[in-house]
Amino acid sequence: MEPPKEARTLSDPVARPLGAASSQTPNEEERREGGAAPPAAVLGEEADGAGADGLWELPVEPAERRPECSRCSRPQKVCLCPFLPVYPLHVSTHLYIIQHPAEENKVLRTVPLLTACLPQDKCKVKIGRRFSEERDPELSTVCRKSGTLILYPGDEAANLEEFILDSPIYPSTIIIIDGTWSQAKDIFYKNSLFRLPKQVQLKTSISSQYVIRTQPTNRCLSTLECAAVALSILEKNSDIQETLLRPLQALCSFQLQHGAQIRHSKEHLLKNGLYPKPMPKNKRKLRKMELLMNSVKI
Numbered sequence: 001m002e003p004p005k006e007a008r009t010l011s012d013p014v015a016r017p018l019g020a021a022s023s024q025t026p027n028e029e030e031r032r033e034g035g036a037a038p039p040a041a042v043l044g045e046e047a048d049g050a051g052a053d054g055l056w057e058l059p060v061e062p063a064e065r066r067p068e069c070s071r072c073s074r075p076q077k078v079c080l081c082p083f084l085p086v087y088p089l090h091v092s093t094h095l096y097i098i099q100h101p102a103e104e105n106k107v108l109r110t111v112p113l114l115t116a117c118l119p120q121d122k123c124k125v126k127i128g129r130r131f132s133e134e135r136d137p138e139l140s141t142v143c144r145k146s147g148t149l150i151l152y153p154g155d156e157a158a159n160l161e162e163f164i165l166d167s168p169i170y171p172s173t174i175i176i177i178d179g180t181w182s183q184a185k186d187i188f189y190k191n192s193l194f195r196l197p198k199q200v201q202l203k204t205s206i207s208s209q210y211v212i213r214t215q216p217t218n219r220c221l222s223t224l225e226c227a228a229v230a231l232s233i234l235e236k237n238s239d240i241q242e243t244l245l246r247p248l249q250a251l252c253s254f255q256l257q258h259g260a261q262i263r264h265s266k267e268h269l270l271k272n273g274l275y276p277k278p279m280p281k282n283k284r285k286l287r288k289m290e291l292l293m294n295s296v297k298i
Contacts, residue, residue, distance in 0.1 A: 030246055062188030072247070073112035080113065083250040085243055088119040089186060093234045094172060095227060096142060097125045098187060098194075108255065110210065110224035111178055113247040125178075131191050140193055146196040147172035152188050157201040160233055171198075174230055178223040202229050211252055211262045222246050 069079040086101040095118065097111055104127055116121050126139060132138040140146055149160070149171045165170060175197060190193050202221070206229075210222040221229070228244035256262065 013294045023207050030277060032179055033142045035150075042062070059176065061291060071124070072116050078254060080247045082117075083247040084113070084116050088122075089117055089240060089243060091118065091231060091235050091240070093121045093122070093174060093230070093231055096139065096173065097123070097223065097227075098126045098131070098184040099125055100129065100177075101127055103179050108227055108251065110222050110248060110251075114227055114244065117244055117247070124161040129190075131193055133193070134271060140194065142173055143175070143193045143196040145173065145197075148175065149173070149200050150175040150177075150188075150194055150197040151201065151226055152177060152194075153201040155197065159201040159203045160205065160230060163200055164234065171234060171287070174200075174234065176223055176226055176230070180224070182218070202226065204229055209249055209252065211256075216238045 067076045068074065069076050069081060072080045072084060074080050084201070097114070099111060103109055103111070111125060115125065126136065129137055143150075146169050149163075151160070151174055174193070177187050177194075179187065204221075206221075206225075208221050208225060224244060225248070228241040232238050232241035252260075256283065
């Protein structure tokens with residue numbers, strides 16, 4: 001059995017073979033932004049066997065990466081720094097982002113924009129699927145503190161705004177899981193550490209502005225949007241939400257101007273008969289689809 005990958009922080013180096021590219025297949029959004037796809041050689045079935053063997057001896061040129069902005073992590077030609085605050089926002093709340101490894105190399109991710117808006121000592125990104133006291137003593141200590149919250153919706157989650165009104169200790173730290181809904185669920189339920197903090201959720205009627213990625217329902221928010229709403233509540237400052245959403249709005253606007261399409265939620269597609277795939281035969285998946293169609297919380 002393959003051992004679980006050890007969790008790491010965003011600043012930890014990633015070991016790769018010399019000359020290896022960070023991604024083997026170019027992302028569709030990268031191509032829309034002008035990134036060149038790496039050359040590929042297609043070998044026909046009739047090709048000579050000896051010649052094919054010789055191809056393996058040819059030197060492999062690493063895929064060329066476009067220069068990235070050191071602050072927003074975007075390609076320099078499409079840098080979003082003009083939409084970021086000139087200086088990191090002054091906040092007292094500590095934010096921990098638990099990021100699924102699959103999110104790390106996605107082109108259109110929101111966490112780099114979030115970290116660019118906040119002080120380094122107030123926003124930390126932990127990358128991994130499994131976390132424990134032995135592997136991450138810092139995170140273990142944070143989860144055990146009475147002033148720590150974890151933002152994850154569910155029947156046991158308290159409304160954040162209502163909770164802080166009655167809490168004897170004002171929260172100083174909030175944890176947010178970054179990944180798809182299935183990835184976030186896997187991380188939350190398979191790490192006992194994340195059941196230690198008080199579980200809270202957002203009670204908001206706003207729709208996601210991250211319209212270039214598909215969400216399960218109209219009420220699902222991206223990681224940056226969740227952080228923006230939560231921090232504005234905890235810091236009692238609505239300007240924080242507006243400031244954090246500005247680079248996300250600019251990102252989506254740019255992508256839509258260069259060929260991207262608005263991605264409606266699965267809920268919207270199902271209710272309007274626009275869902276492009278056949279309904280699943282698996283009973284559990286089919287039940288989820290029915291819940292979405294009926295606007296039942298899942």
